[in-house]
Amino acid sequence: MSIPQERHLVTAIPGPKSQELLARKQAAVPTGIGTTLPVFVTRAGGGVVEDADGNRLIDFGSGIAVTNVGNAAPRVVERVQKQVAEFTHTCFMVTPYESYVEVCEKLNELTPGDHDKRTFLVNSGAEAVENAVKVARHATGRQAVVVFDHGYHGRTLLTMTLTAKNMPYKQGFGPFAPEVYRVPLAYAYRWNGDNAAEEAFAQAVDMIEKQIGAQNVAAVVIEPIAGEGGFIEPAKGFLPKVAEYCRANGIVFVADEVQTGFARTGDLFACEDEGVVPDIICTAKGIAGGLPLAAVTGRAELMDKVHAGGLGGTYGGNPLACEAALGVLETIEQDDLVGKARRIGEIMLPRLKALQERFPVIGDVRGRGAMIAIELVEPGTKNPNPAAVAEVVKRCHAEGLLVLTAGTYGNVLRFLPPLVMPEHLLEEGLSILEKAFS
């Protein structure tokens, strides 16, 4: 790895060069495009991000669960460099190329379930989810789409409609797409009752049957762990129940694994944890090391119902992105990133639970593999405490630890380190976090 795997601060964060660039950004880019930490990056790799002032920060964000294999991962770089010199675009729908087909073959093989599958490629997570809904509607002849509290599915008209949270995703952007219905999610920490999985499922079914009619539902779209919503792992048993209900009612069960996929949770896909087999699985983020790529993988009989030309897009499955995806899949397999993600969880969870013992502001510690979060509350209650999150984040950033927030109530700190992060950096990052709480 060319970039030294150590935290190294030479200026305040952000430093003068980043501040200069930030001023240019503010004059050139609209305010709607936010910034978590305004250091301008010049290099990144392993567990480190280097900025324009020469600071090296510990990366607990992976560009939002994208650089699971690390930035500029060697197998990705090598394949993309070779491809860029050969050809950069033909449009797969005009004249195809092998790498696209190879990515689809691999996803058909690697995603949960051993049924006959088909995959097609698009450019973003939102586009994948939107296309899954198109396929489900076309294949079932039904229109309604059921989504969950705390869900996040993207920023296009349909996917922001599928998304639960108003600010910042929906405010002022209506009217929204029709035929979208939201039901409860088994959020164990905040569920008002003894058995979140059973109770939330019963309420969801009640709403589907009384308000929509199961026979009108084309698809149920769910994240196996709600990402932006605050890393909410539905109470055990909830996902299998929902999948079973879909099967019994001819509803297409769509797993949005855009954030959870590609070894992030300590399984190649998060659905595997409870043996859930989705009819359609949407993937993106971790798929190609940051090159824009996303995929829709589903049962052949559903996917093949759509007429030729009904799906696609100019750039979908760009050859550079496909080569990057092949490099990512090789890296996950050859470097055992599933095992590495589990190891990250084994290191992080006990240290965070110990921190929770010391600081009652930490209400909940949760997650799987390298998708871990803590939820901050007013001590002695479950009242969300976004102010404490903001304070901890500020201190972490000042110390050169890049962390992200999440949560319907803005009170969740989430940790998404690259799966290749060296253990000493992981431990050091946790120490910075502990100090921030102290």
Ligand SMILES: *Cc1c(COP(=O)(O)O)cnc(C)c1O
């Ligand atoms: C990020 C995300 C999306 C949207 O992906 P984009 O590539 O930003 O369009 C959809 N679903 C989930 C679960 C995500 O985390």
